[in-house]
Amino acid sequence: MEETEVVKSLAALAQPVRLQVFRALIVTGDTGLTPGAMAEGLGIPANTLSFHLKELVHAGLVTQERASRNLIYRAAYERMNDLLGYLTENCCQGAACAVDAASGVCKC
Secondary structure, three states: OOHHHHHHHHHHHOOHHHHHHHHHHHHHHHHOEOHHHHHHHHOOOHHHHHHHHHHHHHOOOEEEEEEOOEEEEEEOHHHHHHHHHHHHOOOOOOOOOOEOOOOOOEOO
């Protein structure tokens, strides 16, 4: 992942509403959510949600698909994993990372 893409992704997530929307899409999984379901479930006005979804799509963290008359938004898991990989790439100073199975935390 290129540094400019990382910055764009982190900037998109550095806003409370966008982070909340992204986390809701992560929890939902591959089924995704419509804007109406997100607006209702998260208590976000539709026009505000639309703006934030556009930013997440632009950053590549969320995908948009039309299903008849509805738009379905899904988290872009590959992009998320690429971002996490970039951030943790050198967490152990180049050595193999030993992750604790119980906590999921790196034991460098």
